[in-house]
Amino acid sequence: xxxxxxxxxxxxxxxxxxxxxxxxxxxxxxxxxxxxxxxxxxxxxxxxxxxxxxxxxxxxxxxxxxxxxxxxxxxxxxxxxxxxxxxxxxxxxxxxxxxxxxxxxxxxxxxxxxxxxxxxxx
Amino acid sequence: xxxxxxxxxxxxxxxxxxxxxxxxxxxxxxxxxxxxxxxxxxxxxxxxxxxxxxxxxxxxxxxxxxxxxxxxxxxxxxxxxxxxxxxxxxxxxxxxxxxxxxxxxxxxxxxxxxxxxxxxxx
DNA sequence: CGGGATCCATTTAGATACTG
DNA sequence: CAGTATCTAAATGGATCCCG
Numbered sequence: 405x406x407x408x409x410x411x412x413x414x415x416x417x418x419x420x421x422x423x424x425x426x427x428x429x430x431x432x433x434x435x436x437x438x439x440x441x442x443x444x445x446x447x448x449x450x451x452x453x454x455x456x457x458x459x460x461x462x463x464x465x466x467x468x469x470x471x472x473x474x475x476x477x478x479x480x481x482x483x484x485x486x487x488x489x490x491x492x493x494x495x496x497x498x499x500x501x502x503x504x505x506x507x508x509x510x511x512x513x514x515x516x517x518x519x520x521x522x523x524x525x526x
Numbered sequence: 527x528x529x530x531x532x533x534x535x536x537x538x539x540x541x542x543x544x545x546x547x548x549x550x551x552x553x554x555x556x557x558x559x560x561x562x563x564x565x566x567x568x569x570x571x572x573x574x575x576x577x578x579x580x581x582x583x584x585x586x587x588x589x590x591x592x593x594x595x596x597x598x599x600x601x602x603x604x605x606x607x608x609x610x611x612x613x614x615x616x617x618x619x620x621x622x623x624x625x626x627x628x629x630x631x632x633x634x635x636x637x638x639x640x641x642x643x644x645x646x647x648x
Numbered sequence: 649c650g651g652g653a654t655c656c657a658t659t660t661a662g663a664t665a666c667t668g
Numbered sequence: 669c670a671g672t673a674t675c676t677a678a679a680t681g682g683a684t685c686c687c688g
Binding site: 569570571582583602605606607608609 | 649651
């Protein structure tokens with residue numbers, strides 16, 4: 405089979421892999437879903453509370469990446485104390501249905517998968 | 527907002543995160559798509575060729591994880607030289623449409639995302 | 649052929665302290 | 669409040685050698 409080396413996700417340099425690796429990382433999916441759940445802008449610390457085990461450093465890095473990818477917008481209010489609000493961009497919003505499908509699939513399958521893992525481990 | 531601590535993907539111990547982290551790793555998605563592309567059983571070395579930059583070690587580890595999760599089946603043929611075939615399970619097949627949607631989304635958005643990243647980097 | 653085992657380099661993540 | 673900087677620990681990935 406001849407593959408298109410630009411768009412084929414199996415090709416090593418493929419941008420699709422680049423894009424998917426971002427949402428596939430440990431925190432991005434959770435941040436996007438938290439923002440969508442809330443349905444309005446959230447502050448840094450608010451997102452941190454919604455995801456109890458994310459470190460400050462990783463939350464910062466994740467938000468920067470999502471911002472760079474135009475999935476989340478960041479607005480700084482020049483006040484004292486400073487306030488920064490995050491919300492989904494239009495593009496970020498288009499990704500939500502897909503993420504929800506993944507969550508649904510996980511919910512439907514996780515029981516069987518975890519049982520299978522245990523059986524497999526023995 | 528009160529969250530269900532068993533099924534909520536934002537809860538730190540949530541199995542959904544556990545399940546998604548598997549398909550979100552570097553190689554699992556590619557292996558699943560390769561197996562689906564081929565539409566029949568594939569041998570170890572054949573999968574390796576379809577994903578040029580995966581190391582033997584990581585391919586082995588990825589296949590073991592997918593097998594433990596009941597997404598890929600592994601059949602050993604007791605021949606000389608030995609032959610081992612991998613194929614999607616029923617459960618693995620149910621995941622394919624979702625993965626394809628993610629690929630499609632990436633194809634539609636990657637151009638804009640990469641442009642946005644460059645602008646953001648300056 | 650299809651791995652397992654080992655060693656090593658790289659990457660990633662967390663804890664802590666500090667700052668505008 | 670919302671980060672940055674630094675150090676360290678842990679996970680990941682690759683190269684190599686070996687074996688049934």
